[in-house]
Amino acid sequence: MKILVLNAGSSSVKYSLFAMHNHSVLVAGLIERIGEKQAVHRFNAAGAAQQMLEMEIANHQAALQELFRILSASGLLADSRDLACIGHRVVHGGEHFWQPALITPQVLAQITATIPLAPLHNPANLLGIQEAIKQMPIVPQVAVFDTAFHHTMPDYAYRYALPAEFYREQRVRRYGFHGTSHGYVAKLAAQFLGKPLAETNLITLHLGNGASVTAIENGKSVDTSMGLTPLEGVMMGTRCGDIDPAIIFYLGRTLNISNDAIETLLNKNSGCKGVCGENDMRSIHKLAESDNLEAKLALAMYAYRLKKYIGAYFAVLNRVDALVFTGGIGENDAWLRETCCANLSALGIDIDHEKNQTPLRPCADISASRVAVLVIKTDEELEIAIQAKQCLEAVV
Structure with missing residues (x-):
């Protein structure tokens, strides 16, 4: 086939x-x-x-x-x-x-x-x-x-604190994205840990130019960082992630610019690119190594925002079997993985420095702690093929 x-x-x-x-x-x-x-x-x-x-x-x-x-x-x-x-x-x-x-x-x-x-x-x-x-x-x-994996979120996680009619009539809610990747690496993580997926709790971090973090309880998404659109959540390559929504009104008034211009600004010219002028993490590291202060700040901000979500989702899940890093940055950036997990011993997370430098492919445990820290190569195309096959077989 x-x-x-x-x-x-x-x-x-x-x-x-x-x-x-x-x-x-x-x-x-x-x-x-x-x-x-x-x-x-x-x-x-x-x-x-x-x-x-x-x-x-x-x-x-x-x-x-x-x-x-x-x-x-x-x-x-x-x-x-x-x-x-x-x-x-x-x-x-x-x-x-x-x-x-x-x-x-x-x-x-x-x-x-x-x-x-x-x-x-x-x-x-x-x-x-x-x-x-x-x-x-x-x-x-x-x-x-991409949104399907996150449909298991409870209403108190996906609803926004807005008038109810915005949900009923405009369907304004958290949908989440990168679900194909989060679901794929969750299955591989459970296999690697030797646990049934339905008994596995994970925090998965899909980190590429777009980035999202998902809390997975007993194999199902219960919260995720992206929202109505992929703009919400952690800091990304060109997207701002979480900001005070009043910033939009402030920029519109003080700069006299349109909503479309602000939308473009937040989606395409913010995030790492907005802070240091680069959105490729490899280029940002090179700039930081040459003592570029804006690049150093961008890296510190990026890692800090991820750490905040890791802590928040620990609180959501209570028990975590593994942190999972995936995506182009998650799979290849040893500095970021180590920085995100620094000083998290109280949560049962410590990284083995040597294992973190050259993790085995396609799946490796780089932890030195109770909670596993896994680096897993995602394959969204294969997951789409697997799901397409399952769908086809279900209707035949």
């Missing part, structure tokens, strides 16, 4: 083709700069060196045509009959979708209805789905939602 996973962005399409009998990646690639004069298509077939092609790709239709051309030329996909299904990443499922969904016209309409909740992401996700249906009409298509 082969499953293709698509993640369509506004100017990119990321994809992976899986052989589901052993969860191996047959080919993975990224088409970016769609709509520009010179788009780039990078891809790796199993056991082969990465290839890069440059060409004009006018739109997502042309991008998917190029994708299927490569799959066909590689011999990995003779025709649509070789595909069991296509799994699509969809950022926001609102309150409609607690599980993956076989895509029907009704499901497409419900995803479309969530666009106001994720105007930067869901339109692109929809475009990828629509083009895949046009080009592979006989292949089942499955939507897998």
Whole structure:
């Protein structure tokens, strides 16, 4: 059984083709700069060196045509009959979708209805789905939602202290994101600890350019740092995370700028980038090593905000079996892991300095304490393929 996973962005399409009998990646690639004069298509077939092609790709239709051309030329996909299904990443499922969904016209309409909740992401996700249906009409298509994992949060965790009609009529609530990653590493953490997932309590930290922290009780999300949108929560690469909401009114009055301009500021020009001018953690570390005070401040702020969430979620869970670091930063930044966990001995957390420098892949325990501290390589594409397969089997 082969499953293709698509993640369509506004100017990119990321994809992976899986052989589901052993969860191996047959080919993975990224088409970016769609709509520009010179788009780039990078891809790796199993056991082969990465290839890069440059060409004009006018739109997502042309991008998917190029994708299927490569799959066909590689011999990995003779025709649509070789595909069991296509799994699509969809950022926001609102309150409609607690599980993956076989895509029907009704499901497409419900995803479309969530666009106001994720105007930067869901339109692109929809475009990828629509083009895949046009080009592979006989292949089942499955939507897998980033928000679905967090639907187990209790109402006192997901509701905001706003007038009730805003929840009833506008569905203003905490939804949470990165759920596919949090759910995937939770399963691996339970396996590593030798515990049933349904008896495992975790604090998972997905740290990339976007970042979120989740409290998992008995295998289920009970709280998470991102909210109605991915802007809330910990400090991120370009997003501010938690701030006093009155700052928005203050900036509007004093600078005479629009809500749209403030939204762009908070999403794209804040976080680490706002503090030190860089959003790539590797570049920030280099600046800090050269004694750049703003870079040092950005690192200190980033680690401090994460530590606050770790402490808060300890209070929520009472018993924690493991802290889990994942995502590009979580998996690779030894300084950050050690700094986040410093002085947490009272919570049963201590890191082994040597183990932390070079954690084993794909899963390692770097702790020297009662509470395990795990570094786990996430694989959102594989998790989407697994969920798509389960959805397909449930409806057959």
